[in-house]
Amino acid sequence: MIEGALWRKWVFYNIPLILFVFVLLFPFYWMIITTFRPDGELYRPWNAVNYMPFWTNNPTLEHIKYLFEETNFGRWMMNTMFIATISTLISLFCGVLAGYALARLNFPYAGSLGTVIFVTYLVPQTLLFIPLAQIIRNFELGDTPWSLILTYPTFLIPFCTWLMMGYFKAIPKELEECARIDGASRWKAMVYIIIPVAVPGILSSGIIAFTLSWNEFIYALVFLSSPDQKTVPVGVTSELIRGDVFFWGPLMAGALLGSIPVAIVYSFFVEHYVSGLTGSVKG
Amino acid sequence: MAEVTLSKLNKFFDTTHVVKDVDLQIRDKEFMVFVGPSGCGKTTTLRMIAGLEAVSSGDIRIEDNLVNEVPPMDRDIAMVFQNYALYPHMSVASNMAFGLKMRKFPRDQIEERIKRAATILGIENLLARKPRQLSGGQRQRVALGRAIVRDPKVFLFDEPLSNLDAKLRVQMRVELKKLHERLAVTSIYVTHDQVEAMTLGDRVVVMKDGWVQQVGEPLELYNQPANRFVAGFIGSPAMNFAEVTLADQGGKVVAEAQGLRIVLPDELAARARTKMNGAGTPATLGIRPEDLHVAGAADSADHCFDVNVEVVEQLGSEILLDSRVGSALMVASIDPAVKVRAHDKLRLALKPERLHLFDPQTEMAY
Numbered sequence: 001m002i003e004g005a006l007w008r009k010w011v012f013y014n015i016p017l018i019l020f021v022f023v024l025l026f027p028f029y030w031m032i033i034t035t036f037r038p039d040g041e042l043y044r045p046w047n048a049v050n051y052m053p054f055w056t057n058n059p060t061l062e063h064i065k066y067l068f069e070e071t072n073f074g075r076w077m078m079n080t081m082f083i084a085t086i087s088t089l090i091s092l093f094c095g096v097l098a099g100y101a102l103a104r105l106n107f108p109y110a111g112s113l114g115t116v117i118f119v120t121y122l123v124p125q126t127l128l129f130i131p132l133a134q135i136i137r138n139f140e141l142g143d144t145p146w147s148l149i150l151t152y153p154t155f156l157i158p159f160c161t162w163l164m165m166g167y168f169k170a171i172p173k174e175l176e177e178c179a180r181i182d183g184a185s186r187w188k189a190m191v192y193i194i195i196p197v198a199v200p201g202i203l204s205s206g207i208i209a210f211t212l213s214w215n216e217f218i219y220a221l222v223f224l225s226s227p228d229q230k231t232v233p234v235g236v237t238s239e240l241i242r243g244d245v246f247f248w249g250p251l252m253a254g255a256l257l258g259s260i261p262v263a264i265v266y267s268f269f270v271e272h273y274v275s276g277l278t279g280s281v282k283g
Numbered sequence: 284m285a286e287v288t289l290s291k292l293n294k295f296f297d298t299t300h301v302v303k304d305v306d307l308q309i310r311d312k313e314f315m316v317f318v319g320p321s322g323c324g325k326t327t328t329l330r331m332i333a334g335l336e337a338v339s340s341g342d343i344r345i346e347d348n349l350v351n352e353v354p355p356m357d358r359d360i361a362m363v364f365q366n367y368a369l370y371p372h373m374s375v376a377s378n379m380a381f382g383l384k385m386r387k388f389p390r391d392q393i394e395e396r397i398k399r400a401a402t403i404l405g406i407e408n409l410l411a412r413k414p415r416q417l418s419g420g421q422r423q424r425v426a427l428g429r430a431i432v433r434d435p436k437v438f439l440f441d442e443p444l445s446n447l448d449a450k451l452r453v454q455m456r457v458e459l460k461k462l463h464e465r466l467a468v469t470s471i472y473v474t475h476d477q478v479e480a481m482t483l484g485d486r487v488v489v490m491k492d493g494w495v496q497q498v499g500e501p502l503e504l505y506n507q508p509a510n511r512f513v514a515g516f517i518g519s520p521a522m523n524f525a526e527v528t529l530a531d532q533g534g535k536v537v538a539e540a541q542g543l544r545i546v547l548p549d550e551l552a553a554r555a556r557t558k559m560n561g562a563g564t565p566a567t568l569g570i571r572p573e574d575l576h577v578a579g580a581a582d583s584a585d586h587c588f589d590v591n592v593e594v595v596e597q598l599g600s601e602i603l604l605d606s607r608v609g610s611a612l613m614v615a616s617i618d619p620a621v622k623v624r625a626h627d628k629l630r631l632a633l634k635p636e637r638l639h640l641f642d643p644q645t646e647m648a649y
Contacts, residue, residue: 174368177335182382182433183356192381196372 034252035063042248063249064257072228073254076235081261083145083231084213087152091209094153095160096202100190102161103168104176114165121158125218128154136223147223148231152213159212160205167201168194203269211262232258285346285436285469286311287332292341294327294493301327303493305341309471314463316484317473319516324493325473326441332471333362333439345436356385361430362439365446367422369414375425376410382433393432400431403462420451427459431466440472444479456482477517481505489513511646514569514639520603522569525611526643529555529564538568538640541609546585548635554649555640566649569639572603575615575631577623582632590615592627604629 034042036059044051067073101107102114132151141147171194179189195202220234227239236254240247287309294302302324309315317325330336332343334355343350350358361382370378376397383393401407404424414422423443430438443459444452460483463470474480480487481501489496489504489512497509501517508514514522527538527545536552536559538545545568547555558564578587590606590613597619604615604623615631623629640649 172366172368174364174366175370177333177355178362178364178368178429179370179381180335181333181355181358181360181362182429183385184381185354185356188385193370197370199372 031252031256034248035256036060037249038062039249063253066247067250067253067257071239071250072230072235073232073257075228076230076232077258077261079145079229080214080231080233080258083148083152084210086145086149087156087213088206088209090149091153091156091160092202092206094157095164095205095209096195096198098157098161099164099166100168100194102165104173114162117158118162121155121162125155129218129222132219133222142223143225143229145229148213148216148219151219151223152216156209156212160209163205163208164198164201167198171197207265207269210265214258214262286344287437287469287471288342288344288347289328289332290342290344292328292331292343293339294324294331294336295339301493302331302339305495307488307495307498309469312467312469314470314472314483314485316480316487317471317490318475318477318480318487319490319496321475322492323490325475325488325490328490329439329441329471329473332437333360334358358437359435360437360439361433361435362441363423363426363430363443365442367414367426367446369422369425369429371414373413374410375406375412375414375417375428378414378425379429379432382429396432396434397428400428403431403465404428419447420455423447423455427462431462436469438468438470440470442474443472445474445476459483478519481517487517489516491516507648508639509648511567511569511641511648514641514648518571520572520614520616522571522639523575523611523613524641525568525570525608525613527566527568529559529566529640531556531559538566540568540611543588543608543611545588545633545638546635547638547640550636551638551640551649558642558649565643567641567643567646569641570613570633571637572614572616574634574637575613575617576633577617577621578630578632586635587630587632589628589630592623592625592629595623595625606631 033054033056037056038058038060039062041052041056041058046053098117102110102117132154136142136147136151141150175193175197176186176189179193180186184192215233216231217233220231221238224230224234227235230238232254236251236258240251240254287307289305289307289309292302292305292307293300301322305324305328307315317328319325327336331338332345334350334353338351345358345360370381373381379397379400380393383396388396397410398407401410404427406421406424406428409417409421409425414425417425423446426443440459444455447455456479463483472479472483481504484501486498486500487504488498491512497504497513499507504513504517508517508522511524515524525540525543527540527543529547530537530539536547536555538547555566558566588608590604590608592604592606594605596603596605600619601616602619602621602623604613604617606613606615606629613631617623641647642649
């Protein structure tokens, strides 16, 4: 906290904080207000007498109705949920095992292998989607959810592995040694002791992996083409921007509804999430 | 019968040689303490016995079975760690049950054993708690309980008391001793605290730089240290050392240094003579602070010397004098009734039969 006179506290703490909160929350506010604003107000010129950009007196559900009746939005939500869940589970499974191995097993080049895995995470998707498109075509997976379920782990597994490696390293080695003296094999010690202790770390990487795959755009845009296979980010932008016409109301309604599952996941695990990121294992 | 035998045991970490040719026979039901400064290889030796570190060369036998390649789970040992290593997601009871569950004990037997161990340690009312709800001393008890329920052949302790505060440490030390008497299981205990080593051990192994310096009963180490390191490490405050020259004067061996002239007692003189070559053989003289006292009429001038007092530490039960003889520093533990102040001059006497002599080169005792 800032010590001293009241004005210092306002200038150096409260006002910057208010600005940050405003900057961060305004897009959400804009998204919400646009969702519920009728078209007549949305396309009113800025110099009209009754121009009122930050509020509406006639809230409407017509955009949400449009989204569900005129587009495949419900289907997109199901697609996204399915793809994000499965690819997160695959990545977590691999990431936990690989992270454990890199953190705990002594094998040659474990350190450099960890670095290499991290470097693969740094390869941009804009570069990777071209060779991946080849692979997807060769396996004839184009335009199926599996094209994404199998490609998302290319960036999710390195991410989960790296995060879990750090978390496993923070768990005292003695816990596992004690379990092994107590009669557990390495595998049992991992299953009964290390993984339960690492649950906060697993949840955090799961949440982030889920969010990353929920929001993913490029692969979904490239690998999926038919409207009923699309994910929310791609579906909303490709179906609701026609040429140079932006259907702002349904677009924002789609963005709003699309962010709700992620918000629910976050709020559900927020306590574990925080302790996972700060990495505290207290005996 | 659970003897532990180490023969020619060596450990290398890459090129660093941390345990060197350790030969040791730990008897059945014995409480063996490994003591030494940090980095002396004592913990590595213990971890090799536990099976947590691979053996570079040499043999470890438990009950005549070679266990070099046996995984920790099959060695039938229990270990108590410095940081307790309690499983944080399990209750106290589950912590204690874990080892038995892994070994597929029937449920009623597990409960009975937990109950018995909890009674011994006085933790019956804690069984439902999680480790984070326990104090340091309670965690230590649970860690002990987890070892006891297993009923293993050998207990291994890796500095189990060093995370406790001083008062609790003394209390737990006594309890450990009682526990060992009651259970009578071969125990190996690693510590850097010589007081723990002296009070707990049936026998003590002093280690330094990977070498075993001396193995013996606590009083043996105190009275007949094999070398200068053991002499300085065992006992508190530490033994005083003075660099002297030995000379034969009229049939007596005399140790001389600046401000110091001590006639050695006959037995020590006889041992010193075997090492002397002509006049002025250098040697290191050792005398414990508790073997010094303020000189009185009964003390022969042969065993007295004058000191300049530098610091007076009044402890109540005794006074520790930090004083100087020539260039040598002498700490003396004297009667608390003596009136003495810093910068006083004082005449001290020593008990001649308690003198030690060491070779200045090899540091071995004469």
